[in-house]
Amino acid sequence: MRQRSSTARLYVFCIVLVLGAAAAWTAHADEPARDAPPPTTIRDLDYGDVLFHFFQDDYFESIVRLEANRDFNRLSHHAAEADLLSGGLYLSLGLHTEAERIFDRLLAGPVAPSVRDRARFYLARIGYQRGYYEAALRNLGLVERPLAGKLEPERRLLEANVLMGLGRYGEAAKRLESWTDTSGWSNYARFNLGVALVRAGDTARGRQFLEQVGTMQAANEEQASLRDRANLALGFALLQQHGGDDPATALSRVRLDGPFTNKALLALGWAEANANRPDRALVPWLELQQRRLLDASVQESLIAVPYAYVKLASNGQASQYYRSAVDAYARESRRIDESIAAIRKGGFLDSILATIPQADRPGWFWQLEQLPDAPHTRYLYHLLASHEFQEGLKNYRDLRLMQANLSRWTDSLEAFGAMIEARDIAATQREPHRQEMLSGTDLDALAQRQRELADRFAQVEATREVAALASPQERAQWEALERIDATLASMPAGPQRDEFTERARLLRGSLSWELDRQYKVRATQTRRDLQQTRAALAEAGTRLAAIGEAGDLVPRDTLGFAARVNELADRVARIAPLIDSTALAQEHALADLAVTELQAQQKRLGSYSTQAQFALASLYDGATAGGGR
Amino acid sequence: MKPKSHPLLRVAQLFAVFALLAAPIAALPSEGDATNLKTVDQDVQALKKQLIDLNRDLFKLEEELLYPASTQVAVFLSVDVGTFFALDSVTLKVDDKEVANYLYTDREVQALHRGGVQKLYLGNLKAGSHEIVAFFTGKGPHDRDYRRGTTLKVDKTVGAKYVELRISDREASLQPEFVVRQWE
Numbered sequence: 001m002r003q004r005s006s007t008a009r010l011y012v013f014c015i016v017l018v019l020g021a022a023a024a025w026t027a028h029a030d031e032p033a034r035d036a037p038p039p040t041t042i043r044d045l046d047y048g049d050v051l052f053h054f055f056q057d058d059y060f061e062s063i064v065r066l067e068a069n070r071d072f073n074r075l076s077h078h079a080a081e082a083d084l085l086s087g088g089l090y091l092s093l094g095l096h097t098e099a100e101r102i103f104d105r106l107l108a109g110p111v112a113p114s115v116r117d118r119a120r121f122y123l124a125r126i127g128y129q130r131g132y133y134e135a136a137l138r139n140l141g142l143v144e145r146p147l148a149g150k151l152e153p154e155r156r157l158l159e160a161n162v163l164m165g166l167g168r169y170g171e172a173a174k175r176l177e178s179w180t181d182t183s184g185w186s187n188y189a190r191f192n193l194g195v196a197l198v199r200a201g202d203t204a205r206g207r208q209f210l211e212q213v214g215t216m217q218a219a220n221e222e223q224a225s226l227r228d229r230a231n232l233a234l235g236f237a238l239l240q241q242h243g244g245d246d247p248a249t250a251l252s253r254v255r256l257d258g259p260f261t262n263k264a265l266l267a268l269g270w271a272e273a274n275a276n277r278p279d280r281a282l283v284p285w286l287e288l289q290q291r292r293l294l295d296a297s298v299q300e301s302l303i304a305v306p307y308a309y310v311k312l313a314s315n316g317q318a319s320q321y322y323r324s325a326v327d328a329y330a331r332e333s334r335r336i337d338e339s340i341a342a343i344r345k346g347g348f349l350d351s352i353l354a355t356i357p358q359a360d361r362p363g364w365f366w367q368l369e370q371l372p373d374a375p376h377t378r379y380l381y382h383l384l385a386s387h388e389f390q391e392g393l394k395n396y397r398d399l400r401l402m403q404a405n406l407s408r409w410t411d412s413l414e415a416f417g418a419m420i421e422a423r424d425i426a427a428t429q430r431e432p433h434r435q436e437m438l439s440g441t442d443l444d445a446l447a448q449r450q451r452e453l454a455d456r457f458a459q460v461e462a463t464r465e466v467a468a469l470a471s472p473q474e475r476a477q478w479e480a481l482e483r484i485d486a487t488l489a490s491m492p493a494g495p496q497r498d499e500f501t502e503r504a505r506l507l508r509g510s511l512s513w514e515l516d517r518q519y520k521v522r523a524t525q526t527r528r529d530l531q532q533t534r535a536a537l538a539e540a541g542t543r544l545a546a547i548g549e550a551g552d553l554v555p556r557d558t559l560g561f562a563a564r565v566n567e568l569a570d571r572v573a574r575i576a577p578l579i580d581s582t583a584l585a586q587e588h589a590l591a592d593l594a595v596t597e598l599q600a601q602q603k604r605l606g607s608y609s610t611q612a613q614f615a616l617a618s619l620y621d622g623a624t625a626g627g628g629r
Numbered sequence: 630m631k632p633k634s635h636p637l638l639r640v641a642q643l644f645a646v647f648a649l650l651a652a653p654i655a656a657l658p659s660e661g662d663a664t665n666l667k668t669v670d671q672d673v674q675a676l677k678k679q680l681i682d683l684n685r686d687l688f689k690l691e692e693e694l695l696y697p698a699s700t701q702v703a704v705f706l707s708v709d710v711g712t713f714f715a716l717d718s719v720t721l722k723v724d725d726k727e728v729a730n731y732l733y734t735d736r737e738v739q740a741l742h743r744g745g746v747q748k749l750y751l752g753n754l755k756a757g758s759h760e761i762v763a764f765f766t767g768k769g770p771h772d773r774d775y776r777r778g779t780t781l782k783v784d785k786t787v788g789a790k791y792v793e794l795r796i797s798d799r800e801a802s803l804q805p806e807f808v809v810r811q812w813e
Contacts, residue, residue, distance in 0.1 A: 045705045045791055045812060048746025055740035060681070067685040068692075093681075095674050395673040402680045409687050416694055564690050571683050575676070582669070582676050589669045 043077035050075075054085065060402070063089040080106070080115045087122055094395060100126050117143045121155055128158060133165040153185035160189040164196045172196075173205065184223060187213050191230050198237045210234040214250055227253070228260045235267050239274070247271040262288060262297035269304055278311035293332060294378055299605065302328055303612050315619050322616045329609040335378070336602045342375035343594050349396045349587050351376050352384075383597045392590045399583040406572055406579070413569045420565065424558045434547055443541055450533050457526055466515040469522040474515060481508050692751075700753035701789040704729075704761065708741040709797040710805050713770045716741065716796065721750055722762040728752060746793070754790070759783045763794050763807060779807035 042048040046069040053062040066086050069075050075082045087102035103119040103126075111119070120139045127136030140159050146152045156179055163172035172193050179186045190209045197206030213230035216223065231253040238247035248271045254264035265284035272281035285308060288301035306321035342348070355377075383389050460468040467478055484504050491497040706719055716738050721729040729750045733741075741747060764778040783790060791812035798805045 042707065042744065042746055045703075045746055045793060046748075048705065048707060048744070049748045051743075052737075052740050052745030052747050055743045055745045056736050060684075063681055064684040064688055067681065068688040071685070071689060072692075093677060094670070095677055097674060098678055391670070395670065395677075398677065399673065402677070402684075405684065406680070409684075412687070412691065416690070419694070561690070561694055564686075568683070568687055568690060571686075575679060575683060578676055579680075582672050585669050586673060 044069075044075050046072075046074040047078040047082060050082070050085070054089070059089050059092045060398070060405075063093065080111045083111075084115050084118055084122075087119065091122060091126065093398065094391065096126055096130070113144060114148065117145060117147060118151065121147060121151060121158075124155075124162070125158060128162055128165065131165070133162050136162045137166065153181050156181075157185045157189045161192060164193060167200070169193065169197055169200060169202065169205075173209075176209075184226075187216060187223070187226055191226060191233070194230065195233050198233065203237055203241060207234060207237060210237065210250075214253060224255065225258060225260075228255055228258045228264070232260045232264055232267070235264065235271065239267055239271055242274065246275065248275075262291060262295050266297040266300055266304065269301070269308070273304075273308060273311065276311075278308040282308045282312075293328060294381070296601070296604070299329070299332065299608060303608055303615070306612075306615065310615070310619070315623065319616060319619050322612045322619070325612045326609050326616070329605045329612070333602055333605050333609075335375075336598050336605070339375045339379055340595050340598050343591050343598075346587070348376050348591050348594070349393060350400075352393065353397055353400075379598055379601055380594055383594060389590060389593060392586055392593070396583055396586045396590070399579050399586065403576070403579045403583070406576060410569075410572055413565055413572065416565050417562070417569075420558055420561050427558070438544065438548055441540075441544060443537070443544060446540075447537055450530070450537055453533075454530050457530060461523060464519070466512070466519040469519060469526060470515055474511060477507075477511055481511065696751055696753055698789045699787055700755060700785075702750075702752055702754045702759075702783070702785065702792070703748060703789070704750040704763075704792045704794060705746050706741070706749045707746045707793060707795045708738075709795055709799060709808075710742075711798060714767055714775070714796075714798065714805050715769075716765060716767040718766050719749060719794075720764045723750075723752065723754070724759050725762075749794070754783075754785045756785050756787065759785055761792060765796055765805075765807070767796075767805065769805065775805055777806055779809055781809050781811075783811065 042051075046065070050062050050066045050069065053059075053065060063086060066075070066082055066089065070082060070086075083102060083106050087099045087106065090096075090102065091099040100123065103123045106119045107116060107123075120142050124136040124139035124143075127133070127139060136158070140155065140162065143155065147155050156175065160172045160175050163169070163175065172189075176186060176189050176193060179189070191213045194206045194209030194213065197203070197209065200206075210230045210233050214227055214234050216227055218224035218227050231250045235247040235251035235254075238245055238250065248268055251264050251268040251271060254260055265288045269281040269283075269285040269288075272278070272284075282305065285301045285304045288298050289305060291298045293299060293302075302325035303322070306318035306325065309315070309318035309321060377384070384393075456468075459465070467475075470478060481504060484500070488497055488501050488504060491500070702723075704721060708716060716733050718730065718732045720727065720731075731747075731749060737747070759782070760780065761783055762778065762780045764776060766774070766776045769775050777796075779794070781792070783792060793810045793812060795808040795810065796805050797808045
């Protein structure tokens with residue numbers, strides 16, 4: 001799956017690269033947050049949760065959780081990392097201004113050198129994307145040490161691209177010459193530099209770089225496509241030179257089943273025609289004619305084929321081809337009219353997104369090359385691959401996803417409102433019981449009683465008053481003995497009283513002995529009971545306070561939450577129509593872009609058609625003048 | 630007879646070359662389109678920021694309202710195993726009641742392997758002792774099926790309770806097992 005995605009991405013990447021050196025890097029720069037290395041150890045689980053969504057390229061969910069958890073103060077161990085990540089996430093979501101603000105703020109504070117370097121790198125990237133090359137170069141110059149992971153080769157590529165953006169090709173070349181990497185990034189840089197040098201007129205040096213990439217060993221589809229692109233660019237450069245090396249060598253290296261095959265076939269034909277080999281030019285051009293007419297190279301082949309026949313003095317065949325070319329151009333022009341009308345009708349972007357499976361998933365736009373031959377899209381392959389269009393389409397998709405997200409929140413807010421109301425009702429119903437409990441519980445009196453008991457026990461312990469810890473039965477027995485003593489005291493002296501006195505003494509002795517025997521156990525138990533009473537009293541105090549506090553808080557919480565729900569519901573209601581209007585404005589802007597592109601294509605078809613008609617006229621003139629075949 | 634190459638055909642040839650090098654230039658926006666795009670982009674940026682802030686506030690409200698700190702319990706899942714182990718599912722029970730049964734996509738498994746931590750469950754528990762039981766299933770090397778479980782006692786106090794279930798093969802058995810850690 002990853003491989004598939006990578007290949008698909010490359011396809012569009014390739015097309016973008018043909019736009020020029022600057023656009024080549026931008027395709028990667030769209031997803032800067034991808035490369036942020038995770039911290040070695042997660043010390044705040046909620047930061048790990050942010051990363052969990054981030055690593056799934058779910059940048060919106062990731063930034064929302066990051067912001068919320070930061071407000072909850074749950075990311076304190078990863079504060080700097082979280083700041084850096086938030087900057088990268090804002091950048092990924094297209095919020096350049098916010099991202100720049102975050103990186104600037106980060107750099108103003110005390111942060112680890114590695115974080116500082118990465119912030120500078122991202123700032124340089126933003127500067128490059130916005131065309132502020134000097135600022136970008138300045139920030140790159142402030143990066144003090146190699147960046148971690150894939151960021152380092154990307155930094156070097158960025159530096160080369162910035163130098164190219166400034167027209168300092170020599171310095172860019174020097175950087176590349178000393179760059180030996182195995183990641184493949186340097187090949188992109190070499191390709192970009194080669195194209196830039198050719199465009200700047202330094203074809204000889206440009207060719208060197210393109211030749212390096214065009215002859216490299218490709219280990220995968222991505223590299224093979226880059227090699228195709230380099231060979232194509234090299235072929236074009238040689239074709240422009242007229243009379244130098246044969247462009248066919250480079251063009252023949254382009255694979256026959258790649259995204260650049262059509263362009264290579266067309267150019268190969270011109271290379272052969274230039275070398276006065278029109279018969280050999282016909283081979284690629286006739287092959288091209290079998291392909292879909294949507295492609296600009298195929299369209300051009302319609303007049304290239306009769307051109308070759310003219311060169312071969314087959315004017316009859318040439319006339320036929322020119323005539324059918326004029327018809328084909330007219331048909332295509334009408335279809336472009338249909339496309340313009342379809343785009344103007346509205347729903348243009350929705351129809352594009354509807355054709356992409358899982359357009360709500362990251363990486364979706366790499367599937368744009370698989371768009372069907374629908375009126376909205378059939379002529380827009382180049383445009384769809386352009387940075388401007390993709391940024392706009394991403395914005396539009398993001399807005400629609402956020403709209404769906406808000407719609408879900410609207411339902412939740414309603415549920416929250418109902419919940420708060422229910423809580424309020426329940427609290428009101430509980431209130432009398434709560435009040436009764438609060439007023440009916442005299443904790444102070446209980447505490448006073450507990451203290452008295454504790455004092456009394458201390459006294460018992462101090463005097464070892466064993467009878468004080470007697471059981472109720474023993475206490476009754478003790479009291480009975482005291483009553484007997486009183487009775488005996490009132491009896492006349494004599495043997496009977498002596499006998500009773502002796503028996504009472506024995507009984508008291510026995511009871512005392514028992515009380516004394518039990519005293520230690522009972523004292524321990526009483527001590528424990530007193531401790532437990534003290535703890536229970538404290539617990540009761542806490543609970544009672546909590547009940548009191550809860551009762552006081554419920555109205556406040558309920559009102560607080562209700563106010564928050566209302567405030568958020570207002571914000572949702574205010575922002576919903578804004579999403580619609582902004583999405584519509586985005587669609588109009590892209591529709592204008594698409595129509596401009598289609599009109600340019602129509603103009604090109606018109607130009608081809610005019611050439612075909614002039615050529616036909618020329619052939620007729622020649623035939624009339626010379627009575628030719 | 631062989632007619633001369635018509636000048637327009639030479640133009641066509643040149644056009645061909647430049648069309649190839651510069652064809653996509655037609656795809657670049659005109660000045661007017663570019664300005665329009667820039668304005669729309671600025672509006673979109675401002676709106677997206679508002680939407681992120683709004684979602685942040687909604688997220689916070691939801692958590693504070695539904696899972697107040699006094700009763701909140703969160704169970705997180707992380708992975709510290711070699712890439713040869715592919716996690717399939719995790720089941721979580723709290724006090725013998727199933728509260729989560731999660732099937733993982735490849736993308737989620739990759740995110741866990743890269744260091745992400747999944748918030749598997751967020752719920753409420755009253756103060757006191759509770760039992761959490763978790764099982765995971767997955768495939769190890771040679772397509773071997775794994776099913777492992779763990780049981781832990783959680784003492785819920787007044788603050789939010791965080792539990793991390795880490796699937797790790799770095800323990801003595803060198804096989805994926807749960808390693809549990811409780812965070813306050």
